[in-house]
Amino acid sequence: MKKSVILGAATIAGLAAGAAMAGTVDDVKARGKLNCGVTTGLVGFAAPDANGEWKGFDVAVCRAVAAAVLGDASAVEFVPTTGKTRFTALASGEIDMLARNTTWTFSRDVDLKFEFVGVNYYDGQGFMVPKALGVSSAKELDGATVCIQTGTTTELNLADFFRSNNISYEPVPIETNAEAQQQYLAGACDVYTTDASGLAATRATFENPGDHVLLPEIISKEPLGPLVRHGDHEWGDVVRWTLNAMVSAEELGVTSANIDEMSAGTDNPEVNRLLGSEGTLGEMLGLDAQWAMRAIKAGGNYGEVFAQNIGEETPIGLARGLNAQWTDGGLLYSPPFR
Amino acid sequence: MTTLTDPPKEQFRLSMLLYDTRYRSATIQVIALFGFMLLAAWIISNTIQNLEALGKPVEFGFFGEPASYDINQRLLEYSSRDSHLRAAFIGLLNTLVVAVLGCITATIVGVFVGVLRLSNNWLIARIMTVYVEMFRNVPVLLWIVLAMAILIEGLPAPNAFRGENPTATMDLFNSVAVTNRGVYIPEFLFTRSLGDIHFFGASSIRFDVSLDLLAFLIVLGGSIFAMRKVSANAAAKQEATGDRPTIWYIQLGILFVPMIVLMTALGLHLGYPELKGFNFKGGTHMRNSLIALWLALSLYTAAFIAEIVRAGILAISKGQTEAASALGLRSGRTMRLVILPQALRVIIPPMISNYLNLTKNSSLAIAVGYMDITGTLGGITMNQTGRELECVLLLMLVYLAISLSISGVMNWYNNSVKLVER
Ligand SMILES: N[C@@H](CCC(=O)N[C@@H](CS)C(=O)NCC(=O)O)C(=O)O
Numbered sequence: 001m002k003k004s005v006i007l008g009a010a011t012i013a014g015l016a017a018g019a020a021m022a023g024t025v026d027d028v029k030a031r032g033k034l035n036c037g038v039t040t041g042l043v044g045f046a047a048p049d050a051n052g053e054w055k056g057f058d059v060a061v062c063r064a065v066a067a068a069v070l071g072d073a074s075a076v077e078f079v080p081t082t083g084k085t086r087f088t089a090l091a092s093g094e095i096d097m098l099a100r101n102t103t104w105t106f107s108r109d110v111d112l113k114f115e116f117v118g119v120n121y122y123d124g125q126g127f128m129v130p131k132a133l134g135v136s137s138a139k140e141l142d143g144a145t146v147c148i149q150t151g152t153t154t155e156l157n158l159a160d161f162f163r164s165n166n167i168s169y170e171p172v173p174i175e176t177n178a179e180a181q182q183q184y185l186a187g188a189c190d191v192y193t194t195d196a197s198g199l200a201a202t203r204a205t206f207e208n209p210g211d212h213v214l215l216p217e218i219i220s221k222e223p224l225g226p227l228v229r230h231g232d233h234e235w236g237d238v239v240r241w242t243l244n245a246m247v248s249a250e251e252l253g254v255t256s257a258n259i260d261e262m263s264a265g266t267d268n269p270e271v272n273r274l275l276g277s278e279g280t281l282g283e284m285l286g287l288d289a290q291w292a293m294r295a296i297k298a299g300g301n302y303g304e305v306f307a308q309n310i311g312e313e314t315p316i317g318l319a320r321g322l323n324a325q326w327t328d329g330g331l332l333y334s335p336p337f338r
Numbered sequence: 339m340t341t342l343t344d345p346p347k348e349q350f351r352l353s354m355l356l357y358d359t360r361y362r363s364a365t366i367q368v369i370a371l372f373g374f375m376l377l378a379a380w381i382i383s384n385t386i387q388n389l390e391a392l393g394k395p396v397e398f399g400f401f402g403e404p405a406s407y408d409i410n411q412r413l414l415e416y417s418s419r420d421s422h423l424r425a426a427f428i429g430l431l432n433t434l435v436v437a438v439l440g441c442i443t444a445t446i447v448g449v450f451v452g453v454l455r456l457s458n459n460w461l462i463a464r465i466m467t468v469y470v471e472m473f474r475n476v477p478v479l480l481w482i483v484l485a486m487a488i489l490i491e492g493l494p495a496p497n498a499f500r501g502e503n504p505t506a507t508m509d510l511f512n513s514v515a516v517t518n519r520g521v522y523i524p525e526f527l528f529t530r531s532l533g534d535i536h537f538f539g540a541s542s543i544r545f546d547v548s549l550d551l552l553a554f555l556i557v558l559g560g561s562i563f564a565m566r567k568v569s570a571n572a573a574a575k576q577e578a579t580g581d582r583p584t585i586w587y588i589q590l591g592i593l594f595v596p597m598i599v600l601m602t603a604l605g606l607h608l609g610y611p612e613l614k615g616f617n618f619k620g621g622t623h624m625r626n627s628l629i630a631l632w633l634a635l636s637l638y639t640a641a642f643i644a645e646i647v648r649a650g651i652l653a654i655s656k657g658q659t660e661a662a663s664a665l666g667l668r669s670g671r672t673m674r675l676v677i678l679p680q681a682l683r684v685i686i687p688p689m690i691s692n693y694l695n696l697t698k699n700s701s702l703a704i705a706v707g708y709m710d711i712t713g714t715l716g717g718i719t720m721n722q723t724g725r726e727l728e729c730v731l732l733l734m735l736v737y738l739a740i741s742l743s744i745s746g747v748m749n750w751y752n753n754s755v756k757l758v759e760r
Contacts (some may be wrong), residue, residue, distance in 0.1 A: 003612055083644040119604075132497075144616040145519055151721040152708070159408045159418035170519075170617065171408050172627075173707040173718075186496030186628075188518045190616045307593050 006272065011122055013206060024096050024228070024235035025069065027224040027284055033075050036062035037095035040080040040176045045101055054078045057309040061120060061226050062245060062297040068242045068287060073114060075300035082175050083151035086113055090229060099226040101195055103153045113230040117240035120203045120225050120302075122322035122331050125157050126196035128203060130269040131211050133190060136216040142167035147180045147189035149173075154194050157220040186280055195222050197310065204315040224269045234326035245292040247334040248274060249301035251325050256300040263293050281337060290338075302332065367633035382697065389652035389727065398732075400723050401426075401542075407718050409709045411625055414545050422719045423542035429714030430736060435633050437697040437740070443636035443687075444696060445460055450645025453673065455648050466644070479702050481638055484632035486706040493518040494624075499613050508611075515611045515618050522611035522618045522626040529605030557596050564592045627708035631700065639696045646688045682755050690748040694741050701737075711736055 028034050038046035038058055046056040052334040054062075057080065067073040079095050080183040091113070101123075102108075104116040127138050128328045134268050135141065138161070147276060148155045150173040170190050181202055198216060203209045212327065228236050249255070252271050254262055263275040272278035276289030285291065301303045306323065310316045324330025355365045386396055405425040408418050413431045416424060455466040473481070494506035496517050508515045515522040532549035570583055576582040611621030654677050662672040701712040709717075711733065720729035 084717065087721070088726065107722075107724075139611065142615065143619070150713075150718055155408075156406045156722065157717065162408075163418060169408075171410050173410075173709065173713070175704070175707075181559045183490055186490045186518060187497060259572055 001215040008033065010161060014068065015225070024234070025238060026230050027098055028069055030069060033063060033077050034066040034070065034305055035077045035079055035095045037079045037081045037086055037098040037100055038062065039100050040178065041100065042081055042177050042198060042201050043205050044158050044199070044314065045079070046099070055309070057121070057305060058101065058226075060299040060305040060309065061099045061246075062097070063094045063298045064246055065239055065242045067247075067298040068295040069238060069292040071294060075231075083149045084175065086151075087114070090114065092107045093229075097226055097228050101198060102227060103195075103222045104225050105153060106229075108227075112212070114227045116225050116234045117236055118225050118243045120243060121197060121223075123195045123197045123224050125154055125220040125222060125224040126199050126211055126218055127215040128184075128192045128199045129190060129215060131213050133304045135215065138215045139165055141169060141191060143169065144190040145170040145172060145188070146191045146193055147172045147174055147184050148193055149177065149180060150175060152194070153220070153222065161219045177242050181205070186246070197224075199317055201310065201316050204317070207313075229255075237283060240302070241285060242327070243293045244334040245274060245295050245337075246302040246305065247325075247332050248337055249292075250303040251327065251332075251334065254296060254301055256297055256304060259293060260296055262301050263290070270337055301329070365706035370574070382705065385727070387744075392535035394724070396727060398728055400725055401457050403723075405423050405719065406722070409714060411628065412710055414750060417750050421542050422723070425719060426732070426736075427428050429542050429709055429711035431512070431642060432708065432714075433697075433703075433710040433712075433740070434575065435702055436635065436703065437626060437634050440635040440639065440696045440700065441693050443632065444643055444692070446640040447636060447640035449647050452647025453641060453651070455644060455652060463563075470641045470644050473638050474645075478634060478638040478699050479705060481634035482631055482702055482705055483553055484627065485634045489626040489630055495519070496617055499618075513608070515613075515621075517618065517619065518626065520623050521629065522621040522623050524608040524610050524620045527607055527609045529607065531604065553600060555602070556623035561593050562597055565589050583607075619750075626710075627703070627706040630706050631703050631708050635696050638699075639692055642695075643689065644691050646685055646692070647681070650683075651677055653684045654680050679755075684756055686748065686752040686755065690745055693744050693748065697740055697744060698737060 014285075036059075038056075038282065041047040042056070044056055046054060046058045049149050051056045053252065062076050062078065063073040066076045072221060079089060081089050081095070081098070081100055084201045086098055086100055086102065087108075089095050099120075101121075102116075103123075106117065109116055122299070129135050141162075147159065148158055148171055155171065155173070155245075158169070158171065172183065174183060177194070177198065180192055183189055185206070192201075192202070196214065199214055203212050203214075206212060225316055226239055228239055248270075249259075252268065253275065254275070259275070262271055263277060265277040269278060273281055275293045276282055276291070280289070280293045282289040285295055303325075305321065306318075307313060312319060320330060321326070322331045324332065326333040355361050387397055397473045401423040402421050404419050406418050407425070409428050409433055410417055411424060412428045414428060414437065416428045420563065451469060454462050455470065457463045457466075464643060493516055496515075497517060498506040499508070499515065499517070506517075513524045528550050532553060534548050535548035536544065536546050538544040568588055572583050572585045609620050611623075613619075651673075653726050658676055659672055662676045663669075667675065668674040701716075702709060703710040704713045707713070715729055715731045715736075720726055723729075723754055
């Protein structure tokens with residue numbers, strides 16, 4: 001008994017000591033593998049395919065970082081995390097970065113001591129109901145039973161929404177998306193609520209997606225992005241600029257089809273700086289000149305990754321909307337590579 | 339004057355602490371204790387320092403902040419604007435609910451199974467063996483998840499009760515609705531309720547006590563007291579005259595008449611569940627997370643209790659049974675009046691640890707989304723505030739307090755049934 005108390009306390013002390021450590025770039029290089037926290041399975045964002053290979057929009061960010069740092073997009077250890085375990089996993093050093101539909105909020109950034117390196121999907125919380133229920137607005141949901149994932153911003157927004165509209169509901173807290181889906185389909189709840197992108201992705205896996213509708217209300221802002229531990233700025237820079245490289249590549253017209261040709265040198269100096277034929281950006285980051293080229297090659301630029309995993313051609317069928325480049329009226333706006 | 343002198347008093351020397359066997363063990367213990375405390379102090383200060391360095395100093399102020407999340411099963415009023423401490427308190431009550439329900443059910447089932455396992459009926463004994471082995475040898479988490487899956491997938495959604503030709507109907511003369519969101523049963527309502535008394539003003543542990551319930555308990559207590567008196571009188575008369583007066587109708591009257599009068603005065607009636615909007619409204623809603631957890635925990639623990647009961651019974655020598663038979667007692671009475679009271683002495687101590695286990699296992703509630711204290715304080719609060727250390731420490735303290743209380747009560751009971759030896 002006494003022993004386990006000591007061990008327990010020692011673990012907490014160890015965790016605390018471990019988290020304060022810097023030098024993640026070196027750790028990842030020495031390990032030869034990137035530990036990336038993802039969802040437990042949300043097709044389109046992060047889920048293993050039939051061959052057991054992780055695929056998805058968030059997975060692509062992990063692979064791009066691995067390609068940039070290690071030169072190998074497959075050198076990633078994917079660690080499935082739930083809404084509740086994700087932050088502990090990151091804080092304790094079990095994972096190097098988290099790419100799991102995670103909303104950038106003040107308290108997560110400031111109080112939980114994480115660093116959001118950017119936004120890879122601008123989202124908002126929505127509601128999904130069976131068509132047969134005949135509901136056309138979230139305001140009609142008085143008295144409904146609502147499935148929510150715990151440990152998320154979702155449960156907080158939900159409480160606020162129903163409170164401010166003066167209607168009641170019965171929350172059913174659930175750990176993972178898969179369980180929520182099961183309960184929702186069995187009719188144990190009337191409504192499933194989470195990020196609208198997650199709803200679309202979940203609905204796409206249903207047998208009859210057409211039997212379910214997303215209600216028009218979007219009740220929150222959910223800027224989803226990858227994050228790292230607070231305090232290790234070198235590592236934060238690597239992940240941030242890898243994401244920016246994917247976004248910039250789309251803006252600059254660099255695609256996986258033309259990247260080999262372009263990396264030899266083009267007339268556009270920014271493309272040259274990005275792909276390493278000019279300047280020393282890679283070196284400043286503590287990597288080599290081709291880091292961004294490899295990152296983009298791993299799965300394509302932002303637009304390609306989007307189209308492949310969650311875009312309108314896929315069963316999930318999300319439109320670019322807010323996630324279009326700023327030049328197309330969206331919010332994607334990478335700082336310049338200079 | 340004395341001629342005798344005391345033997346020379348032995349001087350205490352420091353070296354004796356080590357070489358004198360009278361002191362040595364004490365010395366070693368003191369050193370070990372000192373070392374242990376040093377280690378503990380180092381670990382604590384190290385943790386605090388490191389958390390400080392992380393910018394997460396240990397402090398409990400956040401408990402006063404609004405929790406911002408809702409809890410479905412709440413025995414007291416609670417809203418998302420209440421504090422984290424209030425949410426923890428609501429969770430604590432939920433833990434206690436499932437623990438108490440679980441312990442009672444586990445005891446009843448366990449005693450039955452334990453006794454029946456010793457039955458002379460081959461089939462019954464075998465079935466009980468299968469039950470015990472099945473539940474004892476599969477982790478309780480799996481039973482909980484299985485129970486929940488059966489409830490969700492196996493029962494009809496409230497929707498199925500709707501429309502012209504509903505596929506599901508309510509049971510027991512339209513008073514009970516069994517759905518995959520839980521079971522709705524009728525509730526007691528009073529038209530002339532006495533109201534509530536409030537305790538602790540607006541603090542986080544404020545609660546109300548229903549005066550109706552209080553009145554019920556007082557009347558019930560009074561009736562039981564009177565019944566005992568009557569039965570003691572009858573016994574005295576029997577001692578004196580050899581005739582036992584018939585008192586059963588008096589007893590029934592004492593038990594029921596005051597209760598019926600009280601209930602009529604309060605205007606007791608039943609509130610039935612009714613399908614309104616998305617869900618059943620009215621009645622008492624027992625969520626399937628509670629039912630799954632309660633069932634799984636009780637059936638699992640009952641398997642252990644059955645074995646303890648069986649062992650307790652087998653520990654009573656056969657001579658007792660034979661003596662009881664010789665006196666003409668039938669086997670049921672032999673069990674109830676002779677064997678079980680003696681077996682209790684063997685049964686109670688291991689029973690305590692099973693109650694403790696059940697209570698601690700109830701922290702698996704989170705697997706089915708039951709909002710116990712692990713789900714509120716150790717779950718959502720911890721997750722949303724990031725105060726792991728504070729939450730876990732408090733959580734440990736709460737479980738420790740619950741467990742010590744259970745042990746205390748059970749030890750007291752154990753002492754009261756213990757064999758008084760002369
Ligand atoms: N954006 C919200 C919610 C994130 C969330 O939990 N999303 C769900 C559905 S979009 C998910 O990723 N589930 C996958 C899983 O259960 O592993 C947050 O950061 O708190």
